[in-house]
Amino acid sequence: MTIAFDGYITGLANARAFCDRPSAGEVIVLNFVSGNFVIQRYDLASRTQVGSDIITIQGDSIAMVTPDKVAITSTVVNTPAIVDLVGATNTTLGAIDYCLATNRNQLLAGLTASSVAYGSAVTAAKVIRFNGAANTVALRDIAAFSASKQVISIVANTDDSTFICSLGSSTDGGDQIVEFDTSEVVIRSYTCPFPLSPMNLAYYKGFVLAATKQGMGCLFEHSTGTLLQMMPMPLNTTRGSVLSATNSQTILLSMANNGGSSIVNMGSINEVDIVRTPIEQRGVLYTDSNSAYINSGVQGTKAWAYQEATGKLVVMTLSGQRSLVNRNIILDDPGAVSGRVVYVDDSLSPPEVMFATALPAVTKSVPLTAGKNVLKIAERLEGQGDKYDIRRVST
Amino acid sequence: MLGSVLSEFAISGTVKDVAQSGSTMCVLSTGRLNVYDLSKFKQTKFIDTTNTFHALGFLSSTVIGAFSLIQNTPVTINISTGAITTLGAAGYPQYDGKGQQAAGDSANHVLGISDASGALLRIDGSGPTASTITPAAMSGKKASAIIAKPGVTDAFIVGSTDGVIWELNFAGTVVKTITLPIIPNDGAGRGHPITHLSMTGDNLFVQTGNGVWFHYTYSTSTIVTQRLMGNMVAVATGFSAMGEAVNGFFPFVHGDIAMANAPICLFHCNPKPALCVDFTTFPENSKVTHVGLNGSVGALWAACDSPSRIRFWSLPGLNTSAYETRVQDPPGTDVTARILRLPVFPTVGTTRVEEDTTIPAAATTLTAKIDDQDYLEVTLTGTQFVSEKYGARVFES
Numbered sequence: 001m002t003i004a005f006d007g008y009i010t011g012l013a014n015a016r017a018f019c020d021r022p023s024a025g026e027v028i029v030l031n032f033v034s035g036n037f038v039i040q041r042y043d044l045a046s047r048t049q050v051g052s053d054i055i056t057i058q059g060d061s062i063a064m065v066t067p068d069k070v071a072i073t074s075t076v077v078n079t080p081a082i083v084d085l086v087g088a089t090n091t092t093l094g095a096i097d098y099c100l101a102t103n104r105n106q107l108l109a110g111l112t113a114s115s116v117a118y119g120s121a122v123t124a125a126k127v128i129r130f131n132g133a134a135n136t137v138a139l140r141d142i143a144a145f146s147a148s149k150q151v152i153s154i155v156a157n158t159d160d161s162t163f164i165c166s167l168g169s170s171t172d173g174g175d176q177i178v179e180f181d182t183s184e185v186v187i188r189s190y191t192c193p194f195p196l197s198p199m200n201l202a203y204y205k206g207f208v209l210a211a212t213k214q215g216m217g218c219l220f221e222h223s224t225g226t227l228l229q230m231m232p233m234p235l236n237t238t239r240g241s242v243l244s245a246t247n248s249q250t251i252l253l254s255m256a257n258n259g260g261s262s263i264v265n266m267g268s269i270n271e272v273d274i275v276r277t278p279i280e281q282r283g284v285l286y287t288d289s290n291s292a293y294i295n296s297g298v299q300g301t302k303a304w305a306y307q308e309a310t311g312k313l314v315v316m317t318l319s320g321q322r323s324l325v326n327r328n329i330i331l332d333d334p335g336a337v338s339g340r341v342v343y344v345d346d347s348l349s350p351p352e353v354m355f356a357t358a359l360p361a362v363t364k365s366v367p368l369t370a371g372k373n374v375l376k377i378a379e380r381l382e383g384q385g386d387k388y389d390i391r392r393v394s395t
Numbered sequence: 396m397l398g399s400v401l402s403e404f405a406i407s408g409t410v411k412d413v414a415q416s417g418s419t420m421c422v423l424s425t426g427r428l429n430v431y432d433l434s435k436f437k438q439t440k441f442i443d444t445t446n447t448f449h450a451l452g453f454l455s456s457t458v459i460g461a462f463s464l465i466q467n468t469p470v471t472i473n474i475s476t477g478a479i480t481t482l483g484a485a486g487y488p489q490y491d492g493k494g495q496q497a498a499g500d501s502a503n504h505v506l507g508i509s510d511a512s513g514a515l516l517r518i519d520g521s522g523p524t525a526s527t528i529t530p531a532a533m534s535g536k537k538a539s540a541i542i543a544k545p546g547v548t549d550a551f552i553v554g555s556t557d558g559v560i561w562e563l564n565f566a567g568t569v570v571k572t573i574t575l576p577i578i579p580n581d582g583a584g585r586g587h588p589i590t591h592l593s594m595t596g597d598n599l600f601v602q603t604g605n606g607v608w609f610h611y612t613y614s615t616s617t618i619v620t621q622r623l624m625g626n627m628v629a630v631a632t633g634f635s636a637m638g639e640a641v642n643g644f645f646p647f648v649h650g651d652i653a654m655a656n657a658p659i660c661l662f663h664c665n666p667k668p669a670l671c672v673d674f675t676t677f678p679e680n681s682k683v684t685h686v687g688l689n690g691s692v693g694a695l696w697a698a699c700d701s702p703s704r705i706r707f708w709s710l711p712g713l714n715t716s717a718y719e720t721r722v723q724d725p726p727g728t729d730v731t732a733r734i735l736r737l738p739v740f741p742t743v744g745t746t747r748v749e750e751d752t753t754i755p756a757a758a759t760t761l762t763a764k765i766d767d768q769d770y771l772e773v774t775l776t777g778t779q780f781v782s783e784k785y786g787a788r789v790f791e792s
Contacts, residue, residue: 195676196658215625215649216658216674230671232624232647232660234606277747278670281622342737342746342771350666351735351748373780375735377773377787390773390785 003303006315009047013311016060018105018304020297021085023067023112026050027297027304027313028085030062030072039070039083039090044302047315056090057081060099061107065117065132073099073108073119073128080119080128080137093137097121097128103308105242105295106153106200111161116182118163120151127151127165127184144178144186155201162187164208164222166198177201177210177220190225192218202243205324205367209279211243219279221357223364231279242305244296277353323370325395328363331378333387336361343368343393344375368395396673397661398709401694402436404429406703408447410684411492413698413705415639416453416501418691421474423448423461424703430474433692436707442477444470450488450507452499452543454520460505462488462497462516469507469518469525482525485516490631494638494685495540495591502548504565508538515541515553517565530567539630542592545640554589554601556630573616575601575609588630595640598664602636602647604628610669620668625649638687641713643764645669646686646695657683659697661710665764666749675708688713714766716792721758722774724784729756733775736761738768739789746771763792 014032021028021041029040031053038053039062057079059072065082072081081092099107100120108128110117115132125145129138145167154165157179167176175197179187192198196218198210208220211233219229293314296305303316331339338361343354354374355366368374372395380387408425415421418434425447430440448461448470457475467487471480488496489510497507503520513533517526537556544550544562550570553561558575575587588604594613601609608624611617624647625636638646643665649657658676662669677683681699688695693713698705722732736750749764763770774786 214658214676216660230660230674231622232649232658232671234623234625278668280620280668344735344737344748344773346735346748346751346775349751351751353737353747356746375773375775375785377771379771379787388787390787392779392783 002319004317004319006302006317007047009042009304009313009315010311012306012313015306015311015313016102017062017072018295018297018306018313019062019064019070019108019110020299021064021067022299024050025299025302028062028064028070029313030056030059039072039085041085042313044299044304044315051085052088054083054085054088054090056083057092060102061104061119063108063110063117063119064112065110065130066115067112069132069135071108071110071117071119071130071132071137075099075102080130082130082132082135082137091135093135096137096139097123097126099128100150100152103294104153105244106155107151109154109156109163111156111158111163111182113158114161114182118151118154118165120154120165122150124148124150127154129184140184142178142180142184142186144180144189149176152199153201155203157203159203159205160187164201164203166201166210168197177208177225179222188223188225190220193227193230200243205326206365209243217279224358226358229277229279242293242296244298244303277356324367325370326365326367327395328365329359329376330363331359331361331380331389333380337380339378339380341366341379342377344377345369345372346375347373370395396710396712397675397695398711401692401707401709403704403706404431404438406698406705407441408703409492409700410698410703410705411447411449412451412494412496413638413685413687413696414451414453414459414497414499415687415689416456416499418689419456419474420689420696421451421453421459422698422705423451428459428461428472428474433689433694433707436692440474440477442472442474442479444472444479449491450496452497452505452507452518453501454499454503454505454518454523455501458520460497460499460518460520460523460525462486462507462518464488464491469516471518471520471523480523482518482523485518485525486511486514486527488516489537489539492684493590493631495542498541498543498551500543500548500550500565504549504551506541506551506553506565508541508553512537514538515567519565528567530561530563530569532561532563532569532572540589540592542594545594552592552594552599554592555586556588557586558589558603559586560589560592560599560601571616573599573611575603576618590628590630591637593637593640593645595643595645595664598640598643598667598669600637600640600645600664600669604630608636608647610664610667612667638685639689641688641690642715644688644710644713646688646697647671648683648686648697659683659686659695661695663765666747670747677706690714711767712765715762715764716766717760717762718770718790718792719758719760720754720772720774722754722776722786724776729758730776731756734761735773735775736763737771737773738763738765739771766792768792 017030041050065071070083108119117130119128149167196212200211217233293305342356378389411423420431422429428442446465451461499505505518507516540554560573562571591602593600599611599613606625610619647660658674685698694707737746777783
């Protein structure tokens with residue numbers, strides 16, 4: 001896998017927020033231009049602006065709520081807005097609540113297929129909900145949220161049409177990872193090991209990678225909340241490392257070196273392949289300014305990262321990602337039993353563990369590299385008597 | 396993987412440098428050399444010095460050599476008698492409290508980095524004498540980290556402020572050079588400032604001030620992996636990101652930001668690439684300044700400030716052990732087989748294939764690289780897709 005520098009999008013020194021618009025290959029920017037806060041569209045392939053500026057509210061966080069509409073929340077005004085990119089119109093909504101913080105990513109996330117976006121709110125135990133179809137906004141309770149907790153970061157899980165967030169306080173970071181659906185029903189909840197506070201999240205095909213305030217990345221098997229791996233990452237006590245997940249057929253994250261207030265970073269961006277043991281970082285792009293990245297995104301083979309001090313958006317091309325397929329597996333002895341399974345690609349030297357997981361006594365879907373003949377090693381749980389089933393399978 | 400806290404020593408003053416020889420540990424702190432016997436986890440001596448010393452290495456099992464930022468005359472200190480011998484002028488080290496500014500091979504050689512460009516500081520324990528050398532390869536460059544090459548004498552690994560690594564001997568003869576890459580780079584080329592080094596077997600680990608960490612197969616100078624593992628820090632404040640490695644294990648810590656609960660990570664690199672297998676913290680809002688492993692007592696240690704102390708965690712898995720295996724088909728008839736061994740980590744990390752070996756038709760002993768560890772052993776015989784047969788067992792090393 002390689003990461004190649006395409007070029008910069010410049011003129012973004014006053015930009016406040018960013019989000020991907022993958023349906024058009026665009027990155028959407030909330031910028032401050034000539035005394036106005038405006039939404040701008042930039043084409044990632046040509047790195048040029050598309051259409052004209054659309055004046056909107058003084059916002060701090062944006063997300064696509066439909067393929068063509070951008071939801072906006074603000075730390076300054078409690079009246080969120082929705083901007084229609086096609087109609088080039090802004091709709092300022094009623095008074096609801098404020099965005100939690102400035103100059104951070106992942107404070108707002110959208111599921112365009114459901115026309116829903118959720119964002120962090122200043123009011124504890126609440127989330128701001130956008131309905132993109134009706135152009136409405138509401139402040140909603142999530143029953144499982146503690147009365148003292150706020151949403152520190154939030155991302156969409158497009159596989160299951162849900163949202164995954166970290167909960168905590170705006171000053172201390174999160175301590176809990178919670179998934180809820182578009183009816184605000186909590187699906188699952190788990191925590192990072194003490195004392196790690198998740199500040200940034202990335203979800204892909206059943207995995208959650210959390211970047212923590214303390215500089216440790218934690219990779220979870222999301223369905224069970226099982227901690228699979230940990231790895232040091234650049235740390236930042238107010239932002240964590242910057243993560244973004246791809247929407248392509250690979251496990252790929254971009255991570256930006258994001259220093260603390262007293263630290264100046266040489267811009268360096270990595271790709272991270274999380275379905276490996278250990279997590280593999282491949283490709284490092286160094287950029288020409290000693291400045292931190294505070295936002296990033298990936299759309300297929302294109303990636304971008306925003307460098308705060310220079311106002312430059314670095315655009316990159318990613319190549320060499322591997323393809324994954326999901327396989328349904330079940331342990332049967334006979335009848336469904338719980339256990340664990342390891343897939344080993346023994347054609348490689350040294351052999352690579354493709355996936356290892358605990359299995360409940362029901363069918364489970366696991367992601368595997370496509371086009372391989374691999375060893376599948378299944379084991380009944382200890383206590384039931386060690387019992388192994390080893391066979392070669394094609395992926 | 397990591398066990399309980401074994402012990403902790405309070406340190407007078409600020410920790411400046413730490414060195415180990417077997418179960419003997421020496422800690423330089425403000426105006427003092429502290430000596431510990433780790434086999435008993437007790438302090439055996441403290442020796443007050445007129446000035447503070449900032450970097451040390453073992454000249455022998457009982458004598459250390461030390462450099463100071465305050466006086467340009469290095470000293471030797473006998474840790475048994477407490478005798479201090481002041482040597483002739485040589486120079487000053489570069490950094491205060493960073494660690495890895497001096498290294499000793501316990502064979503009368505201590506080499507230190509100098510605040511002067513192109514220079515290294517030396518203490519020859521056979522005199523003892525102190526001197527400065529200026530290896531030609533270092534001309535115009537400044538050393539920033541140094542370790543003794545493990546398992547050998549008269550060999551040192553030196554990193555520079557601009558991304559060059561040299562292996563050289565006490566005479567200053569360079570025997571190997573590695574230059575860290577910055578590729579691709581859309582801007583002007585620049586070097587990685589090397590903050591810390593660690594080495595185990597044929598694995599060299601390099602932490603840089605750009606936050607990028609490198610793992611090299613040392614003999615071939617090839618990169619196994621490079622990762623964004625830390626923040627950008629000035630070398631001067633790049634407190635120990637790594638320390639002594641043992642049997643494929645090495646410690647890594649974020650050291651540049653004074654924050655509560657900075658993770659002290661334990662990595663294992665057998666098999667490659669390295670995997671973070673566990674972590675611990677100082678939970679008392681302390682800044683970790685130095686970190687390392689001690690193979691003699693099987694421990695991870697870390698020094699911190701506010702207040703200064705050094706703490707030890709048990710690490711029983713540091714050693715390797717040999718386990719016999721054989722495959723019979725039918726029972727009573729040994730056959731050749733391919734053996735895969737996968738350590739099953741109970742806490743952090745998923746399993747990996749540690750061993751991939753074809754054994755002959757006989758009982759064969761293979762090394763398990765981690766002690767006190769559950770292993771899944773898988774056997775494969777026959778021809779793939781034709782007559783392949785499988786077997787499995789779990790054993791504890």
